[in-house]
Amino acid sequence: GQQLNQNPQSMFIQEGEDVSMNCTSSSIFNTWLWYKQDPGEGPVLLIALYKAGELTSNGRLTAQFGITRKDSFLNISASIPSDVGIYFCAGSPIRAGGTSYGKLTFGQGTILTVHP
């Protein structure tokens, strides 16, 4: 099925560094969501974006919905060890008529490792 192109696939950083990851798609999306998943657990919603150009923050996390509606990025500032995990972007593709599907299309994930 269709997947979002998420980069980078993995990151190894030092505690205190900032992190940036992004997702791109060939299709227009109505909604962009960013999730974090810990091993053996379900994805936990971090940030939801609903409008092109929207910039939203959640603590040290900031995400933006790209103006073209085909991309989004997530930034984590001043990383800490508990930021370790897999980060997924997800979106709802638009269908004919301008409405969007309820199903989510996921990126491949970014594995984040933070060294103390």
Place this chain on the structure above:
Amino acid sequence: DSGVTQTPKHLITATGQRVTLRCSPRSGDLSVYWYQQSLDQGLQFLIQYYNGEERAKGNILERFSAQQFPDLHSELNLSSLELGDSALYFCASSVLAGGSDTQYFGPGTRLTVL
């Protein structure tokens, strides 16, 4: 805690068998979604139910089926299991059915087919 519950947490079974996974959505949510997560395919949408009716279908095999009951809980039935069906199965729920509706995920069921 997302408010979405899934049982069982782990399931080990043999090829050819049939299993049922259960999901209870967050209170007030009418939509339930099922996703499969495997190492090679990532997170893939299987099927969505909204208020008891099938709403959307994704890459769901014919051996798999689902339903949503009047109390809004949902079950995913997997039959004639194969080794490749081993994966994490997640349920998510949202208030409505549209693409702008935020989905909250349950903790998942890890299925191992031996």
